[in-house]
Amino acid sequence: MVAATAAEAHAAIDAMLVEHRMGDAGARVVIEEFLAGEEASFIVIADGRNVLPFATSQDHKRLRDGDQGPNTGGMGAYSPAPVITPALHARVVREIILPTVRGMAADGIAYCGFLYAGLMIDAAGNPKVLEFNCRLGDPEAQPILLRLRSDLLGLIEGALDGRLDRMEAEWDRRAALGVVLAAANYPEAPRKGDPISGLAAPAEDVRVFHAGTALADGRVVTAGGRVLCVTALGGSIRIARTRAYQVVDAIRFDGMQYRNDIGHRALAPRPRGAGGRGAREGR
Numbered sequence: 001m002v003a004a005t006a007a008e009a010h011a012a013i014d015a016m017l018v019e020h021r022m023g024d025a026g027a028r029v030v031i032e033e034f035l036a037g038e039e040a041s042f043i044v045i046a047d048g049r050n051v052l053p054f055a056t057s058q059d060h061k062r063l064r065d066g067d068q069g070p071n072t073g074g075m076g077a078y079s080p081a082p083v084i085t086p087a088l089h090a091r092v093v094r095e096i097i098l099p100t101v102r103g104m105a106a107d108g109i110a111y112c113g114f115l116y117a118g119l120m121i122d123a124a125g126n127p128k129v130l131e132f133n134c135r136l137g138d139p140e141a142q143p144i145l146l147r148l149r150s151d152l153l154g155l156i157e158g159a160l161d162g163r164l165d166r167m168e169a170e171w172d173r174r175a176a177l178g179v180v181l182a183a184a185n186y187p188e189a190p191r192k193g194d195p196i197s198g199l200a201a202p203a204e205d206v207r208v209f210h211a212g213t214a215l216a217d218g219r220v221v222t223a224g225g226r227v228l229c230v231t232a233l234g235g236s237i238r239i240a241r242t243r244a245y246q247v248v249d250a251i252r253f254d255g256m257q258y259r260n261d262i263g264h265r266a267l268a269p270r271p272r273g274a275g276g277r278g279a280r281e282g283r
């Protein structure tokens with residue numbers, strides 16, 4: 001429950017602790033600071049002690065344009081996230097990532113794998129942690145991996161062998177942007193079995209990642225909520241976005257849902273030194 005006012009917070013607590021609307025799941029509550037600002041995904045690979053940051057990214061969790069509609073697993077993402085400036089990047093590693101990995105090691109939990117910090121960057125440019133996940137994000141992974149020039153398996157083996165302090169990851173300097181194509185009725189009750197057309201070989205520097213598809217009688221059909229993620233590289237986020245949507249425009253299935261404004265925060269004018277929300281911008 002994200003409460004915008006004290007009254008909303010009180011109502012939520014009454015619903016859980018007094019009216020028991022969530023049963024046992026609502027018998028204990030944790031109250032945290034309300035965080036406003038711009039979200040970014042900061043993903044690293046860790047070997048138990050050392051970390052290698054992956055390219056930064058940002059996803060779009062709401063179903064509809066302008067960050068409206070229900071929350072989803074993510075309707076699109078782009079990399080890099082301009083809100084993470086080089087100075088902020090260094091600060092996140094120093095103040096959040098390394099203390100976390102080293103704190104876990106000190107507690108006897110040598111964490112080896114992907115560590116994903118979901119960050120909120122406030123208006124003054126300060127990073128706060130919203131959550132940690134132990135995986136690459138989806139759909140962040142798609143634009144991030146399209147930009148990765150190093151061998152992913154080599155990095156994973158480096159993490160397993162505890163030698164990330166001697167490794168570097170090489171990144172394509174171009175931006176990447178991915179648009180998720182979701183099934184009819186996603187996220188409530190995604191419909192399966194709709195035939196997908198327009199999946200012919202995409203343009204250079206574009207990948208169509210399959211997530212919720214299946215083969216039925218030789219045809220590719222929908223088989224999950226988030227069906228495809230069309231991801232493109234470009235000299236800027238704007239160019240990557242244009243390329244991705246050109247491929248999206250050729251793909252069809254009944255009930256297909258996608259957002260038209262992936263990347264809007266990166267493309268909106270930014271006040272100097274601020275991490276405020278960008279204006280909605282069409283394609």
Ligand code: GLY
Nearest residue numbers: 059074137138139
């Ligand atoms: N895109 C958000 C996540 O993977 O958790």
